[in-house]
Amino acid sequence: MVSRAFGWIQNPNNFGKLKKVVQIFIKDSQYYNDLINGELEKIYSEERRNELLNLLLTDNSHIPFDDLKGAKRFPDGFEGPKTRPNQVAFGLVQLAAGNPCEFSTEKYKTWTDDYTSGAYVDWALTLNFLKIDQNNIVSITDIGNKFATSPKGSWKSSKSYEASREEKDILVNAFIAYPPAVRVLKLLKENKQKNGSKALLSKFRIGHELGFSGEPGFTSFSEDEWFEVLSNQPVTSKSDFRSNVEGSSDKWARAIASWLAKVGLVTTEKLHKLINSNDEYTSHAYKINMAGEMALKRAEGYSKYSPSTKYIDWTMLATSVTNKVYVRTRRAYTIKAIQSSPSIEQIQYYLDERGLFEGIGVLKADIKGLIRFGLNIIDENKKVLLKDNINNFRIPNINVTDELKDRDLQKIKSSLQNQLENMDPADIEIIEMAWKKSPTKSKNTIDATLFEAKTVEIMKKYIGLAGEHLGGPKKPDGFLYDINNFGIILDTKAYSQGYPLDITQQREMQDYIDDAKNKKPGIPKNEWWRIIPSTMSNNDLNFVWVAGDFTGNYLEGVKNTHIKSGINGTALDVETLLRLSDKVASGQMKKTELPALMNNARLSLV
Incomplete structure (x- = not known):
């Protein structure tokens, strides 16, 4: 191999x-x-x-x-x-x-x-x-x-190197054979059609829709959340924040778009947003030009063009996901199955013969990931049509054993992908984000920020809450609310061994609660509590810890925080967060039922 x-x-x-x-x-x-x-x-x-x-x-x-x-x-x-x-x-x-x-x-x-x-x-x-x-x-x-x-x-x-015209022509041919580059061009073209020729897409919006979105190796910040956190940074820290705070998929988007810009297929501009009366920006935003649109037509075989042959390799089909050898192989054979037959039943049978079919939800998630990877696939419920020509890539011979296939996190994710029909597979990947252990301190800080941002994004997207990702010193990771009912002071913890909710974290939460209740100008200096609606009483406040799982005496920590603060809260694991979000999104629950679940214990849907 x-x-x-x-x-x-x-x-x-x-x-x-x-x-x-x-x-x-x-x-x-x-x-x-x-x-x-x-x-x-x-x-x-x-x-x-x-x-x-x-x-x-x-x-x-x-x-x-x-x-x-x-x-x-x-x-x-x-x-x-x-x-x-x-x-x-x-x-x-x-x-x-x-x-x-x-x-x-x-x-x-x-x-x-x-x-x-x-x-x-x-x-x-x-x-x-x-x-x-x-x-x-x-x-x-x-x-x-x-x-x-x-x-x-x-x-x-x-x-700085300026490629010759001949070099650029060859590079363009290479890019339209590279599926992720085609995906970036397609996203930019769709944005132009929807929002006009002056509309820009940031690396974050591209990153959200690129590759196997959400899984480790393809993480992305929400553009809105990123700008909100940027606006809260000290002026002296903004430049470092713009340069260093991005997800891995945002990095892929930035790199690919920069190549396309150098061969004249896209243009790069600053994207500005007015946040809290301040002009904030990212330098990494893009739009497609006429040359890019023509290259995309060649890539997809539009009009007089035959589609370019896409070059892929088995190793491209997963990066940092747990059990990546198995995941790459499952996705590789999914491509081979779609090439063999457009029938969803035949695709299932093809995978099942090889011990690779894990349910229709997983299959649909992989197909969506392959589309975001850059393959021209049309998913029509019972038919899956591949419009691309693909090189005859090699799949290593592996023995699909239970040990290879059923890693714990992979098993949980597969189960959720099959059950939670209202959720984007990219959001289910928060399971891995919650348990990730990064190799360096700086990478761990960025990964923790990604987990915070994804938690806030999910609660806003599916449960329908308002609020912001906050993060940083002397601030909770977020504040979310339903304007007429309740507010949530949010703290998230990405721990590879589960979160024990120690006394230090309890004290930090107590400080956040005191800040939210007292609303005293200058305390803390960042005055994060100004996000709380003026109509919300202290009795409507709640606290929530979110982690992959909890260990030790965490229940005692939840109860102690309730007793000391006088408000209700809960410990919420990410699997339950996803199930809760799916229930609200599907209409099985109302978001107004959420306060009743915050009963100073671990949140349970049973």
């Missing part, structure tokens, strides 16, 4: 560096000759230089992935911080994706770290300029050969 996953790229965006990566595979290309004639001298050791030189001279058409990407290496005897800027060059693409020599006067500036080099190889694989076999050996494709040998564009600076 291929160990490398590609298909979703965040950071690489320089077509000049991409071209150098692909030219490594073409003997006597400009960058191949650069390597042979001096670039390899930047490799940190003579032994490693000779290994790579021998590889290029003997067979540069098939190169092991690790020799391309390089590795984390530091100077011999180095005692400083083991950070990316301090790495030495070890692989070919660490040189190719570094700064061009003509813009660098210091030797260390002309190569990059192994993370960045790996991302550039992934980008070339994603656009089908390169391909990788089951032994992780990389080679060039026909379209990659055309790109590598096309007339060169021009470097404007070490970070």
